[in-house]
Amino acid sequence: MATSHTGRAEHLITVNGEQRRVTLRPADTLLYILRDELGLTGAKPGCENGDCGACTVLVDGVPMKSCLLLAIEFATPEEPAAGAVPRHIETVESLDETEVQRQFLDHWAFQCGYCTSGFLMLAEGLRRQRPGASPGEVVDWLRSNICRCTSYAEIIQAVRGTLERERSAPPPV
Amino acid sequence: MIPIDFSYWRPTSAEEAVALYQRLAADRQEPAYCAGGTEIVTRARLGQLAPGAVIDLKAIPEMCRVACEGGRWHFGAAVPLAQLVDDEPWPLLARIAERVADHTSRAHITLGGNLAGAIQYREAALPFWLADAEITVAGPHGRHTAPFAQRFGGALSLDPGELVLDLSIPESATRFPSYAQKATRLDYVDYPLVTVAAVQSPGGHLRVAWSGLLPEPFRSDALDAALSAAGTPAARVARALGELPSTLVEDLHGTADYRRFVCEQILSDAIADLEGT
Numbered sequence: 174m175a176t177s178h179t180g181r182a183e184h185l186i187t188v189n190g191e192q193r194r195v196t197l198r199p200a201d202t203l204l205y206i207l208r209d210e211l212g213l214t215g216a217k218p219g220c221e222n223g224d225c226g227a228c229t230v231l232v233d234g235v236p237m238k239s240c241l242l243l244a245i246e247f248a249t250p251e252e253p254a255a256g257a258v259p260r261h262i263e264t265v266e267s268l269d270e271t272e273v274q275r276q277f278l279d280h281w282a283f284q285c286g287y288c289t290s291g292f293l294m295l296a297e298g299l300r301r302q303r304p305g306a307s308p309g310e311v312v313d314w315l316r317s318n319i320c321r322c323t324s325y326a327e328i329i330q331a332v333r334g335t336l337e338r339e340r341s342a343p344p345p346v
Numbered sequence: 347m348i349p350i351d352f353s354y355w356r357p358t359s360a361e362e363a364v365a366l367y368q369r370l371a372a373d374r375q376e377p378a379y380c381a382g383g384t385e386i387v388t389r390a391r392l393g394q395l396a397p398g399a400v401i402d403l404k405a406i407p408e409m410c411r412v413a414c415e416g417g418r419w420h421f422g423a424a425v426p427l428a429q430l431v432d433d434e435p436w437p438l439l440a441r442i443a444e445r446v447a448d449h450t451s452r453a454h455i456t457l458g459g460n461l462a463g464a465i466q467y468r469e470a471a472l473p474f475w476l477a478d479a480e481i482t483v484a485g486p487h488g489r490h491t492a493p494f495a496q497r498f499g500g501a502l503s504l505d506p507g508e509l510v511l512d513l514s515i516p517e518s519a520t521r522f523p524s525y526a527q528k529a530t531r532l533d534y535v536d537y538p539l540v541t542v543a544a545v546q547s548p549g550g551h552l553r554v555a556w557s558g559l560l561p562e563p564f565r566s567d568a569l570d571a572a573l574s575a576a577g578t579p580a581a582r583v584a585r586a587l588g589e590l591p592s593t594l595v596e597d598l599h600g601t602a603d604y605r606r607f608v609c610e611q612i613l614s615d616a617i618a619d620l621e622g623t
């Protein structure tokens with residue numbers, strides 16, 4: 174059976190481990206809702222065209238560009254069907270005190286910082302999905318984002334540092 | 347921010363999606379199918395599209411699967427390109443798909459969206475032209491399966507309300523020796539100056555499909571015949587270039603002459619790669 178949504182209405186979406194209640198229109202992008210309705214301004218509007226990656230968030234652990242997503246896709250019913258797992262959005266606000274944040278600081282992997290949250294989310298997605306990524310894979314992932322200040326060399330070092338720490342970490346007990 | 351309003355629908359079967367489209371269209375709501383949504387969202391933001399209703403195809407299970415059944419590989423139209431690259435069921439498709447857009451955007455862009463979209467490059471179509479592919483479309487008059495080339499001649503020919511369900515190729519076609527190359531001018535991630543997919547079919551015949559050369563993707567039996575005829579590689583490439591249309595695209599990616607020059611290099615490289623010369 175098709176689900177449908179018309180007009181501005183309240184919905185639940187799962188962000189950074191919390192269910193948040195938000196009023197949205199079906200035509201609202203996820204980027205707009207995160208920033209203007211939920212106050213999560215870490216995801217940045219750049220091109221709003223899929224080109225720059227400043228708006229990158231994780232969706233179920235996968236980096237995605239929030240300017241290209243409709244927020245309504247993430248709405249969960251008040252009483253979800255048994256066994257239904259809501260899709261989980263993570264923004265840079267959830268990366269406080271994490272290894273990837275430390276690596277970006279240690280390597281000075283930013284100048285103005287506008288692109289940084291997008292690169293952090295991309296790097297965190299890479300750490301989780303491909304901790305053993307080859308140098309070529311790292312570059313392929315990083316090509317998704319643009320840094321106008323051209324901090325690329327430092328960003329690559331920070332990402333490599335993150336992956337090295339991940340690979341050398343003792344397995345969870 | 348998207349300045350217009352639309353309603354959002356998420357059907358769970360193709361028949362339901364088609365029926366919804368018919369109903370919303372009859373109601374003058376100007377419905378649009380949406381898969382990865384990248385083109386719908388960006389063009390609606392720019393005011394280039396104003397759908398009154400968006401029908402999301404991603405909850406239709408048969409459109410989201412890649413499977414080998416009855417000797418054919420099936421590729422659901424709502425499968426994101428990233429999955430075709432990561433799972434690599436068909437190496438040629440993976441090589442072409444991994445150069446469409448960038449890593450993150452490939453998690454959004456779907457196979458059907460790439461073929462049906464207004465952005466004219468439609469690079470994911472190229473391998474299907476070379477592999478005896480079939481395309482299954484659902485519409486108000488039911489489901490129809492046809493040879494891919496009957497429906498795709500650079501752009502998809504779909505009646506209003508029709509949607510692409512899946513594409514399939516014979517399993518053996520995934521093993522044809524193949525070659526893929528994308529040349530870009532401005533940056534590694536970019537629209538193509540020239541993209542080429544080529545295969546050597548079992549008789550040794552070479553088949554080539556192109557994007558970036560003409561306003562839409564292109565292939566030509568005459569060019570393939572010239573490339574496959576007897577002669578030195580250089581003579582075959584020269585004859586094949588003679589079969590290219592006389593007016594190639596001139597744009598910020600390159601002049602027509604530069605495109606012709608790049609084609610020559612790519613074709614020589616393709617012959618060397620496929621024939622081991």
Ligand SMILES: Cc1cc2nc3c(=O)[nH]c(=O)nc-3n(C[C@H](O)[C@H](O)[C@H](O)COP(=O)(O)OP(=O)(O)OC[C@H]3O[C@@H](n4cnc5c(N)ncnc54)[C@H](O)[C@@H]3O)c2cc1C
Nearest residue numbers: 223379381382383384385386447456458459463468469510
């Ligand atoms: C950052 C970026 C870079 C890009 N780079 C490239 C590139 O290098 N090469 C290239 O070829 N393209 C490129 N594109 C273009 C992209 O492939 C197309 O815009 C494509 O349409 C996007 O697919 P989608 O699934 O997001 O489409 P959607 O936005 O969901 O849909 C696009 C159109 O197709 C229709 N549609 C979608 N699915 C179906 C279906 N199953 N049946 C019938 N109609 C359907 C929709 O109604 C709509 O009209 C790029 C796009 C972006 C955002």
Ligand code: FES
Nearest residue numbers: 219220221226240
């Ligand atoms: S703002 Fe989303 S990709 Fe640039």
Ligand code: FES
Nearest residue numbers: 284286320321322
């Ligand atoms: S640090 Fe300024 S855009 Fe990247």
